[in-house]
Structure formats: C-alpha cells, structure tokens
Amino acid sequence: MKNIAIIMGGYSSEYKISLISGNLVHQYLDKTKYNGYCIHIFKEKWVYVDDSETEFPIDKNDFSVTVDGTKINFDCVFNAIHGTPGEDGLMQAYLELLEIPQTSCDYYQAALTFNKRDTLSVLKPYGIKSAVSYYLNKGDKIYTDEIVKKVGLPCFVKPNKAGSSFGISKVKTEAELPIAIEVAYQEDNEIIIESFLDGTEVSVGVINYKGVITVLPITEIVSENDFFDYEAKYLGKSQEITPARISDEMTEKVGAIAKRAYELLKMKGFSRSEFIIVNDEPFMLEMNTVPGMTNESLLPQQALAAGISLEDLFANAIELALVK
Numbered sequence: 001m002k003n004i005a006i007i008m009g010g011y012s013s014e015y016k017i018s019l020i021s022g023n024l025v026h027q028y029l030d031k032t033k034y035n036g037y038c039i040h041i042f043k044e045k046w047v048y049v050d051d052s053e054t055e056f057p058i059d060k061n062d063f064s065v066t067v068d069g070t071k072i073n074f075d076c077v078f079n080a081i082h083g084t085p086g087e088d089g090l091m092q093a094y095l096e097l098l099e100i101p102q103t104s105c106d107y108y109q110a111a112l113t114f115n116k117r118d119t120l121s122v123l124k125p126y127g128i129k130s131a132v133s134y135y136l137n138k139g140d141k142i143y144t145d146e147i148v149k150k151v152g153l154p155c156f157v158k159p160n161k162a163g164s165s166f167g168i169s170k171v172k173t174e175a176e177l178p179i180a181i182e183v184a185y186q187e188d189n190e191i192i193i194e195s196f197l198d199g200t201e202v203s204v205g206v207i208n209y210k211g212v213i214t215v216l217p218i219t220e221i222v223s224e225n226d227f228f229d230y231e232a233k234y235l236g237k238s239q240e241i242t243p244a245r246i247s248d249e250m251t252e253k254v255g256a257i258a259k260r261a262y263e264l265l266k267m268k269g270f271s272r273s274e275f276i277i278v279n280d281e282p283f284m285l286e287m288n289t290v291p292g293m294t295n296e297s298l299l300p301q302q303a304l305a306a307g308i309s310l311e312d313l314f315a316n317a318i319e320l321a322l323v324k
Contacts, residue, residue: 012083220244
C-alpha cells in the first residue's frame with residue numbers, strides 16, 4: 001500500500017474550493033492500493049487531519065507526519081491546492097527538492113501558467129491567439145482613455161495570478177475602470193485588462209492518461225451572469241454542456257490547440273484551458289494546472305463523459321507520478 005498525501009487548502013481566496021476538491025479525491029481514492037491522508041496547507045499551519053478531525057503537524061524538513069509515535073512518509077503527493085502555493089510552483093519546487101513525486105506539472109510550468117500574461121506571451125509565437133490586452137502593475141499610473149483606446153469596451157479586468165474568477169470585473173464604461181482595477185488589486189499586484197470576446201466559451205481538459213496525452217470531451221459554458229464568475233462556477237448560475245454544441249471541425253480544432261499548448265509548455269498531469277470561439281477562431285484565455293475536482297467542476301465532468309471514472313482518473317495521476 002502506498003501512502004498518498006492529498007494536499008488541499010492553500011493561501012488564496014480559493015482555499016474553500018480546494019478543501020472540497022481534496023476531500024473528493026480522498027473519497028474516490030482506491031482504498032485497496034492507497035492510504036490517503038488529508039493534508040491541510042495553510043499559512044499558519046501544515047497539518048494532517050484524520051477522520052475524527054484531529055490535527056497532527058507536518059514536519060516540513062521531510063514532509064512527514066508522526067501519528068501516535070509512528071512516523072509516516074509519503075510515496076506520492078496528490079496536489080489539490082488551487083492558487084498559491086500549490087498552483088504557482090512553490091509546492092512543486094519544495095517536493096522536488098525532497099524527491100517526493102507529485103501529481104501536477106513541474107515548478108516552472110506551474111509558475112508560468114499561473115501567470116496569465118506570461119502564458120499567453122509564450123504561446124503567441126506558435127499561432128495560439130488571445131484577446132487584445134493591456135497590463136498594469138500596482139503603482140502604475142492609470143490612463144483610462146489609453147486603456148479604452150487599446151482594448152475597447154466592454155472589457156474584462158482580471159488579476160493576473162488568481163483563479164475561480166476572484167477579482168474579475170466586466171467593465172462597460174470608462175468610469176467603471178478605476179473601481180474594477182481596485183477590485184483586481186485586492187487579489188494580485190499585477191492586472192491584465194482584456195478586450196471583450198463575444199463568442200462561445202469552452203473549457204478543454206487535457207490530461208496524460210496511461211502515458212498518452214488525451215483531450216477530454218469539451219465543455220461549453222453558458223453563464224446566466226455577465227461572465228463565468230464565481231457564482232456561475234460554483235453556485236449553479238451557469239449551464240455547462242458536455243460535449244459542447246460546436247461542430248466536429250471546431251471540436252477538432254480547439255482540442256488540437258489545447259493539446260499543442262500542453263505539449264509546448266511540457267505539461268504533466270491535469271490541465272484545463274479556457275477558450276472563446278469568435279467567428280470560428282479559438283482565442284485562449286488561460287490554462288489551469290490544478291483544475292477544480294469538486295462534483296461541480298468541469299474536469300471530473302469531462303472525464304466521466306470520456307468514460308473515465310474518478311477512481312481511475314485519480315489513480316492514473318498517482319501512477320504516472322510514481323513512474324517518474
């Protein structure tokens with residue numbers, strides 16, 4: 001039996017969703033092969049939480065835990081942390097130094113894809129299109145007329161490094177820009193302002209499944225709100241249609257782009273890329289490397305549509321990490 005640490009929580013606004021993801025992974029872990037341990041990672045404490053909610057501190061020197069006098073080391077870490085430090089490369093680098101296999105991509109890929117601006121810049125020379133954008137760093141002077149001239153209205157103001165749609169605003173008038181910028185700065189000190197793409201939004205899961213890079217059935221997102229925000233993602237204010245209502249040609253095209261991005265960035269483990277299709281052209285928004293694993297989340301829905309059970313999906317991730 002392999003000891004698997006399922007890390008969850010994290011230091012960002014996404015910690016609640018991460019705890020749900022981590023607990024779902026624990027629930028569907030094959031108990032005949034793996035001993036699953038729920039590890040909560042917070043700024044103030046790293047602890048193993050057992051079934052009775054008792055907490056045991058993690059020894060950060062070797063990422064082990066001592067329970068009733070017995071020291072437990074982990075064969076593999078299943079990463080279910082959305083946001084920092086699980087999705088931005090910090091945990092990946094720490095675990096690599098300790099030589100503990102983990103299920104997500106390597107630290108450089110995590111750091112790169114966590115930065116929307118840099119991801120799109122790296123992929124652009126390969127013909128992967130993205131929205132017209134304008135960048136701000138905290139402290140920069142804000143010229144609203146300049147922003148509107150470049151990206152047009154309506155536009156989206158987003159934290160550059162945050163997930164689950166925290167800090168994102170859809171801006172319809174120039175006067176709303178400073179307020180939206182302040183909201184985004186609450187999540188991050190870098191901001192990306194993007195032109196509004198009026199088209200079909202799709203989400204494409206790409207995973208390494210049994211050693212083969214596999215594009216999962218594509219999900220179309222129809223939000224009741226102005227965009228696919230937190231409410232739409234987690235509180236049922238959207239329709240998520242898998243497979244997406246797009247032509248076979250477009251399914252092929254957007255799937256090929258998502259797969260190419262996965263390969264170009266030398267990804268491992270799970271990825272979920274978001275696109276908006278405008279006039280038969282897919283524009284990439286971002287790539288998530290630790291996508292949600294809740295029952296509402298897109299990647300588990302896509303895996304089930306592909307005939308891959310959650311037990312199988314999670315075991316596959318662990319087995320591939322152990323092979324490395």
